[in-house]
Amino acid sequence: MKRKTPAARLFFLGGLLVLLVSCGHLAEMKKLNPATDQVLLDVCGRPYVKTPHRFVHAIEATFPGNRSATMLGVTVVDPGRQVLHSVLMTLEGLVLFDGESNGATLSVNRAVAPFDKESFAQNMMDDVRLLFLAPASPDPEHGVLKDGTTLCRSKGNTGETVDVLIRPDRTWKIETYKTPSQPLREIIASKLTGNIPGDIAFQGYTPRVYTLHLTLISAEPVSGGSSPTETGEETNNE
Amino acid sequence: MITWHNVKKQLLTAAILLICFGLVGWGETWEDIRRESADIVSINAEFSQYKHLKILVKPLVSQGRFYFQKPDSIRWEYSTPVKSILLMHKGSVKRYTQGSRGLVEDAGGALSSMQVVVQEIGLWSQGRFTESDHFQAELKGGKERKFILTPREKAFAAMIARIEIIPSTRQKGAIKSVKIVESEGNYTLLKFTNVKMNEKIAESVFRDAS
Numbered sequence: 001m002k003r004k005t006p007a008a009r010l011f012f013l014g015g016l017l018v019l020l021v022s023c024g025h026l027a028e029m030k031k032l033n034p035a036t037d038q039v040l041l042d043v044c045g046r047p048y049v050k051t052p053h054r055f056v057h058a059i060e061a062t063f064p065g066n067r068s069a070t071m072l073g074v075t076v077v078d079p080g081r082q083v084l085h086s087v088l089m090t091l092e093g094l095v096l097f098d099g100e101s102n103g104a105t106l107s108v109n110r111a112v113a114p115f116d117k118e119s120f121a122q123n124m125m126d127d128v129r130l131l132f133l134a135p136a137s138p139d140p141e142h143g144v145l146k147d148g149t150t151l152c153r154s155k156g157n158t159g160e161t162v163d164v165l166i167r168p169d170r171t172w173k174i175e176t177y178k179t180p181s182q183p184l185r186e187i188i189a190s191k192l193t194g195n196i197p198g199d200i201a202f203q204g205y206t207p208r209v210y211t212l213h214l215t216l217i218s219a220e221p222v223s224g225g226s227s228p229t230e231t232g233e234e235t236n237n238e
Numbered sequence: 239m240i241t242w243h244n245v246k247k248q249l250l251t252a253a254i255l256l257i258c259f260g261l262v263g264w265g266e267t268w269e270d271i272r273r274e275s276a277d278i279v280s281i282n283a284e285f286s287q288y289k290h291l292k293i294l295v296k297p298l299v300s301q302g303r304f305y306f307q308k309p310d311s312i313r314w315e316y317s318t319p320v321k322s323i324l325l326m327h328k329g330s331v332k333r334y335t336q337g338s339r340g341l342v343e344d345a346g347g348a349l350s351s352m353q354v355v356v357q358e359i360g361l362w363s364q365g366r367f368t369e370s371d372h373f374q375a376e377l378k379g380g381k382e383r384k385f386i387l388t389p390r391e392k393a394f395a396a397m398i399a400r401i402e403i404i405p406s407t408r409q410k411g412a413i414k415s416v417k418i419v420e421s422e423g424n425y426t427l428l429k430f431t432n433v434k435m436n437e438k439i440a441e442s443v444f445r446d447a448s
Contacts, residue, residue, distance in 0.1 A: 056298060058320045060337040069344055070320060070335040076293050085293050091300070091322050091335070092355065093289040093418070093426035094397060110421070112397055213338050217298075217319045 029141040029153060040142050044152035044164055046195055047172045048134045052078045052222040055132075057200075059088070060213040071096065073214070076222060077132040086128050088115065101125040103136070103157075119207075127204070127212075130174065130185060135162045160184055171197075268368050268377060275365025275411045281306040283412075283433040287316075292423040304430070306363045311444040314359070326360070327444040334447040341447060354394070355418075358387075362403060362413060373401065409433055 032041055055075045062068045072093075076085040081102065088097040098109040099121050108121050115121075140154035150166040156176060165173040174187040183205045191198030196219045202212035283304050288297035302316040314324040321336035333344040354372055361367065362385075367375040372394055373387035387401040399419045406412035412435065416428040 054293070054295075056319075060335075068337065068339075068342070070322065070337055072289075072298065072320070074291060074293055074298070087291055087293060089289070091316060091320055093287060093298075093300075095291070095420055095424060 029143040029151075032139055032142050032152075034139065037142070040150075041140075043150055043166055044140055044142065045134050046166055046170070047164060047174065047189065048132060049077055049079055049196075052076070052080070053219060054222050055219050056217040057214040058217055060215075062211040062213075064209055072217075075128055075132065078222070079133055082133060082136075084125060084128050084132065086125065088124075097121070097124065099125055101129065103129070123207070127185065127202070130156075130162075130176065131187060131200070131202070137162075140164075170195075268375070271365040271367070273365075275363075277436070278364060278411045279308050279436045280439050281363055281412075281433065281435055282437060282439060283430045286429050286431070288427040288429070290423070290425050290427065297427070304359075305439055305443050306360065307439050307441075307444060308364065310357075310360045311441075312360055313444050323447045325444055325447065326357075327441075332447075343447075358401075362416075365411060367403075406430075406433070409435070411435065 032044070034041060053076070055073075055077070057073045057075075058070060059073045060068060060070045070091060072089050072091060074087045074089075078084075083100070083102045085100045086097070087095055089095045094112075095110055096112045097115040097120075098111070100107050100109065106121060106125055111121065115124075135154040135156055137155040140152045143151045143153075145151055145165075148168040152164040152166070154162050154164075156162045160176045160178055163175045163177075165175070167173070170192060171188075171190050173189070174185070176184040176186075178184065185205065186203040188201040189197035189199070190201075196216065198216045200212075200214040200216075202214065204210045204212070281304065285302055285304050287300040287302070289300070290297045298319075300316050300320075301318050302314070304315070305311075305313040310326065311328070312324070312326040314326075316322040321341065323334045323341075325332045325334075334341050335344055358370060358373065361370055367385050367387070370387070370390075372390055374390055376386040376388070378384040378386055383405055385403040385405070387403070389395040389398055389400075397420065399421060402417040402419065404414045404417075406414040412433045413430055415430065417425055418428075419425040
């Protein structure tokens with residue numbers, strides 16, 4: 001009998017590991033029907049806001065070589081119109097990036113180097129969309145993992161698989177991948193207040209590896225009728 | 239009992255006080271301002287930063303403390319919403335930010351643009367508004383005096399349209415507020431309070447982040 005070389009053995013073990021990891025997601029999947037499965041669809045949609053909201057986060061970005069930078073991010077999300085408006089700025093308030101997206105079109109109001117590349121704008125707004133808006137594909141598949149985690153699987157805009165995992169403690173995780181061994185993004189949300197996470201760990205795998213750690217500073221519904229007198233704390237008294 | 243005489247007396251007293259505070263403020267020309275600021279050795283002040291953006295209904299407020307020691311040592315420290323410390327001392331600029339790994343030094347990137355602003359703050363603190371390589375200064379009178387700084391370089395103008403500085407009318411050499419205008423509707427307003435001048439500040443304040 002032909003003996004396996006160490007390299008072949010390693011390859012086999014690696015393949016087994018990938019299979020085992022992907023098996024972690026194996027569950028009996030059922031296509032959800034909006035007419036009869038509204039409760040389950042609501043569970044699948046739990047990570048996403050249902051009405052327009054404004055979020056302010058402190059964002060700690062870490063890149064290869066252990067380089068890191070902390071910024072402030074403001075995002076207005078309108079799920080009804082599928083519109084996002086995001087501003088990224090330094091702690092001192094200098095705006096580095098200001099962009100708007102409705103899914104089909106992306107407009108950049110301001111971008112300062114190194115945030116002025118078109119690919120950055122597209123990737124950033126895609127990441128923001130993944131974070132705040134439910135995948136556009138209708139009728140996700142649903143299953144329950146052994147540990148009680150609810151798995152909702154749907155297709156993203158570019159054909160990637162989007163897995164939303166709602167844990168029994170209501171915290172959630174979103175994974176996107178081309179294949180189980182080709183991860184694209186991983187989002188872990190924790191410290192929930194209502195359904196809004198106080199802490200989000202965001203891992204990007206393409207086009208290069210990066211990590212974002214988002215800490216919620218504020219979250220508020222956008223009514224459109226807020227009074228400008230809310231800026232009254234800026235009295236000019238010395 | 240409130241009489242017209244008493245009201246007149248109080249109004250007169252208030253007017254005199256106002257004029258006196260006005261006189262304590264900054265000089266009329268750049269030369270006056272430089273001369274008056276020459277006495278400033280150190281500044282220790284609290285600040286509130288109001289970030290106005292079109293997508294915000296109310297400004298995003300950050301708070302912190304500012305230390306300056308002549309000739310060019312600065313500590314610019316945010317306490318909220320994110321703890322961050324910018325140190326400028328003996329020619330080196332470092333920034334530390336509180337993150338998931340604790341208070342760690344930032345690497346590259348955003349530091350360069352802020353380094354310029356910090357250097358400017360060092361110049362303003364000494365009344366040397368006209369000595370900037372990056373901004374052209376203009377003195378504006380009227381109801382409230384203003385120093386308007388506009389970028390000399392195109393690259394800088396792409397980030398900042400202008401800076402408006404309002405001097406304190408109560409404390410000679412002190413700055414009341416700084417408005418950094420990026421574009422219409424987007425600006426940062428810095429307001430300084432509890433300004434203490436010429437008090438001793440330990441060198442470690444400018445050297446150590448902790």
